[in-house]
Amino acid sequence: MKTVLIVEDTEALAFLYEEVIEDLGYNVILAENGVEGFKKYNVNKPDAVITDSKMPIMAGQELVDIIREIDGKTPILFHSMDDLPTVYGIPNLYTAKKDPCQDYIVEFLERTIGKCDV
Secondary structure, eight states, X not given: OOEEEEEOSOHHHHHHHHHHHHHTTOEEEEESSHHHHHHHHHXXXXXXXXXXXXXXXXXXXXXXXXXXXXOSOSOEEEEOTTTOXXXXXXXXXXXXXXXXXXXXXXXXXXXXXXXXXO
């Protein structure tokens, strides 16, 4: 099973992403900041990383820079609630077929690491 590391400091959003991505058939690993994300990246070697850009302890850009020093191939997607202010707080994000957040996550994963059989 393909694995996606989600690095997100907003717990509700992390769990929302986790639910959506697991329902697509991927294994999900959660981390709440860049330091924890890098540790989990090293241990699990995920197929893709989705990271928040603004987090305490270590921001997303710093995490990506460190990962890129050792691995230039793992696909990484940045996201930020600053860029998607209407997404947070939508309780049916998971079920909305036309939701742009879910669409871009699905497209990112399918284009970079392939579809999973659900």
